[in-house]
Amino acid sequence: MTKTLLQLLIFMCSFSLFAQDYFPSNTGVKANNSNYTAFTNATIHVSPTETLNNATLLIKDGKVVKVGTAINIPKNTTKIDLTGKRIYPSFIDLYTTFGVKKPERGGTGPRYGAGRSGFYWNDHIMPEQDVMASFTYDSKTASQMHQLGFGVVNTHLPDGIARGTGALIALNNDADNSKRVIDGETTQHFSFTKSVTSRQAYPSSIMGSMALLRQMYNDASWYANDNADTKDLALEALNGNKKLLQIFEAGSRANLMRADKVGDDSNVQYTIVGGGDEYERINEVKRTNATIILPINFRLAYDVDNALLASTLSLSDMRAWNQEPHNPRLLAENAINFTLTTHGLKSKKSFKSNLMKAIESGLSKQKALEALTTVPAKLLGKSDVLGTLKSGSYANFLITSGDVFDKKTTLFENWVQGTPHTINALNVRDIDGDYTFKLAGNDYKLSISGSTSKPNAKIESGTNSLGTKINYADDWVNLTFKTADSLKKEYIRVVANTASGNGLNGKAILPNGNELTFYASKTQNVADIKIIDKNDKPSKINDVFMSPITYPNLAFGFNTKPQSETLLFKNATVWTNESDGILENTDVLIKDGKIAKIGKDLFSKNATVIDATGKHITAGIIDEHSHIAAASINEGGHNSSAEVTIEDVIDDEDIDIYRNLAGGVTSIQILHGSANPIGGRSAIIKLKWGEAADDLVYANSPKFIKFALGENVKQSRSSRNERFPQSRMGVEQVFMDYFTRAKAYNDAKKSGKPYRKDAEMEVLTEILNKERFISCHSYVQSEINMLMKVAEKFNFNINTFTHILEGYKVADKMKDHGVGGSTFSDWWAYKYEVNDAIPYNAAIMHNAGVVVAINSDDAEMSRRLNQEAAKSIKYGGVSEEDALKFVTLNPAKLLHLDDRVGSLKVGKDADVVLWSDHPLSIYAKAEKTIIEGVTYFDIEKDKQMRDSIKKEKSELVRLMLQDKNKGLKTQPIKKKEKELLHCDSMDNEHSTHNHN
């Protein structure tokens, strides 16, 4: 409390000191300063593209009056001679939390309703937040920013999904907010991260945040058109902030793409805070057209001294260390607009060294300067007053000893709004050089270096080097050095003045207290000595080893994306999955991504011929139920989350994609999890390893959604029971309620009257209209039966029951309903509702006429799905041909893809696997896995990649050791891990997961 009072007093104090014109003054007479200040004889970088030599900068009242080589200087001008020095416009950081304290966490445990009223229904949408309400000028941080060259920062409150408005602050330590606040409303801020102040559970995933943002924009335009009959201050603010710069904190390349996608859907072009890993998919990043606010928090080298620990380092982490500094250059080379920020740096000080690293890695100095001045100024719509030193601009500039992007350059002063902030004294007399002096009959040699920044002195007497300390400020030098007698710890102290410019004049005080006159005469200027510094050479990028950026950029990625080929497999056993059955000694021709021919003695001129004697060819395996290649799986914040889609969160860098290919898998359905009765929409993808997330999705993909029943949705294993439903009885009512509402929604939509567009209802309407299909997580017969009845009431069919471990108990009803069953081969005993799960399930359903698939729900099992299918031979006597269909043609049917994949038929996609052995045998290995004619897995190529991974890692270890030996900082190694996602996996959860 006292602290607050004190702050208030200080605040009021400063208020009266820097009062605005119309404020009464009670502290003295009004004394306005109307003088000019001129900086003369300087090299002035008026803008990144315009440099004037021997020029003058004239400022007054905090603004630039004129800049040029021949300008008239008024009489009431104070002149500052900057001969040999340079002037740059000071830097602008668009993305800071300057002067803002992060709000504190508001309790734990989820709540399902909003904590506010009169605002949006979701607490994490806070566009009404005004950063100025929580802003306190922080002169300490300002001083740190001054040292880095920044003069102006944009600040915001970093909390919530919609975070409200940011403000533009001049880092003028000598003024008050009335002057410093350049603009109190410059930007509107967004992120995918929830507010820490609210416990509202929704959204609990990135895809939920994306859906929420889209709905927010829908609702905002509904509200703007006066359709709402209640007040919503959040939406009002959102609409009001429309014209500001819209900034989205993404924090990674993948999230940058996601943010831009949300923006595209809502007609907003965000300026996006990136992650520094944009280089990994530069083309896709370029296509967003977004300007990027780029952090340069390059990681330190890992400490690889301990070879055993270091062996756990992943190539992707090692590469990131090597490649990150090239990111700014690569963005510039690809003409992607970006500005640099100190955001994300653990220590602000590292901004400068990282910037130098980026420049050493090839970022041009002009681009660097633009990224720090004109680019942010333009984004803010303030090019007339910020970013350059043209007339009318704020007098925000840096005075340096040389090139601002040179390591050796000293930054003297950082002027903000005409106020100087001294970093290093400007008029320090350079006293570097060699001197000689005499004391008490002894001859001494003194050499001084670094006098304008960090002075250093050495004193020698004869052959003895004497421990010396120097202090130098304001023309006064203090020296303390040891006497020549090394046995005694005695010191001689010197105090001398340098103002004469002709040696050092003063006195020396001997250990015995006697004072002697001191005069050191200069023998040589340092400037006269030619310094040959080997390390001073500007390093070229060619000299630096840069790891290849592969697709995707991790181990087993491709150096160049593989292309579709014409392939002719000779003499194989071909499992057609068609009426032809299994064909012996048969050839398969693949051309233009399709299966072109199947038959004996085929020939094709341009084909690469592969001898498949003794080998088997099947259609690629299709996994109906997968959770690999996704950044999040569950949106459990509501009992329905039809509005979310896994397509938003595909992870194209998941090594499990590659491992699945090695198991012959070519297509998967990434299903939402089972946290809630109505889950999210699926992503149905092909495992085109190396392609970007959006390019993995099937063209004209069938539309699917995940539903779930039973223990997971009723939260049986949670200690909390706050969310409906808590029983199977309630689960039915959730469906009844939502479909009733969807029907009403559909009617309202058709009526032609205005209606509030609701993404969730839109999706449910698609189900009613038979445009979207349900794959429902299910276990016990009662609930399976229930959902079929619900669907029948609303005149549609359930498409697939997944898991469906008691499907065998209602196989006849399933057959009648027309629903398929996608099940596990032999899983059971992992929870109560699988007590009656039997491995004969697939066989019984199949025999009853149900379309049966065997799925994985597991990144390990999915790479052996052919073996899982083979278990239905053992358990229930299914024929081998039918067993293979359980993981190929049948899932294709269930996914409405059997016209494109699932069997070997001329004209279908060439998604095929070459097996070393009988494909249902445990001894079979996938040797080639091909999708649309492109070989994404090749067992021979895999071996080569293992070798090159080893080589590349050795090289990177060598470079890291080099860094450490140079004395550079390192960080402890990190063991990269990917969580195994299952049905019940939640974002931000680090505990171990239970199955399904």
Added chain:
Amino acid sequence: MKLLNKINSVLFLLCISLSFAQQTPAPEQTKDFAIVGATVHVGNGDVIENSIIVVSNGKITTIGLADSTPVTKQAIDIIDAKGKHVYPGFIVSNGTLGLVEVDAVKASNDLSEMGTFNPHVRSIIAYNAESKVIESMRPNGVLLGQVVPRGGRITGTSSIVQYDAWNWEDAAIKTDDGIHINWPNGFSRGRWWLGEDPSLKPNKDYSKQVKELTDYFNEAKSHNNGEKKETNLPYEAMAGLFNGSKHLYINAGDEKGITDAVNFAKSQGVSKVTIVGGYQASKVANLLKQNNVSVMLQRVHTRPELEDDDYDYTFKQAKALVDAGVLVALEPSGQMERMNSRNLPFYAGTTVAYGLTNEQALQLITSNAAKIMGIDDMYGTLEKGKSATLFISEGDALDMRTNLVTHAFIDGRSLSLESHQTTLWKRYAEKYGQN
């Protein structure tokens, strides 16, 4: 498939009398029988084509070539196994069957005890011989296994059981065979809920944790060397480690942890040592071999731990260790390990696809496991004088495509191959007229 249907209908008839309840354990063998004509996989690497095995009083009295072995006894049942395969009963190393019934139901879970050092905690008394999960092992040829407590630094004392019993006493083949340790992890993660970095970083407490364990062993040794004026249950449970009567099983995965663990055991004077898990054991195979340390290798069907690891890393480790001369068995621990223990033969099958021979792979789940656990005098191979714990399969039992068990025996007792699962299968197959 004709043959299969026949088997099915035989099984079906059998099951009418055996529906609903837990399968009744088979009675003692009263009549001698012979299995004739099969290919016998002895379990030690040998194969006998066209064989005969004669079983009397639960033991193998004759094993050899059918043609050259006259069967003299009159009252003997003949099982014609021409074209079929006979294997020793498969053995689950480091198993937990019988300690948990349903993973997600806490009330059914007796897997681990609280506390850090629990050498005195004995798994055998919690072993539920009537677990429905256990009866589902037998139709795959999995007939024996170790019952191992989990949790803490010293998890407790294991025993070895056979999978067809009334209670834990008659299930037990060898009680209190060994003590199990979780070796300190080389990596630890920050507590994310306290805002710490949750990623895996080198464990700063590693040395401290190793020292704690060392101190505990030293104290136990001192106690057992002394007069034991006061009883100390945990220390006294460890006596067997120092006199060679108990086996020490150390769960360790990384190269450094394994090396430290082996040196630790050596310095403690423990003679029987096995590394359990052993993800990187092949990197220190020489050390293991030199010190006579065996490995119970982690579930073969596991994803590689590190992103850069070869996709088939876990598949090929058995080969690497066997080639280096290390004694290797396979263990199933991991998610859903109990129900998955019936896939043990297929874990072995995978090691064949990745380098081992069929007979080598078979050893991993028969003779090698028996040797490590010290039950090889009676189990693990099909030899004269040893227990008739074996099964007959229609085909190669290491491949799910051909693993079709028609007969199984433990100590000569003819086992029911029925289970809760086959009961339901038949009930519903019959409902739909699928038989």
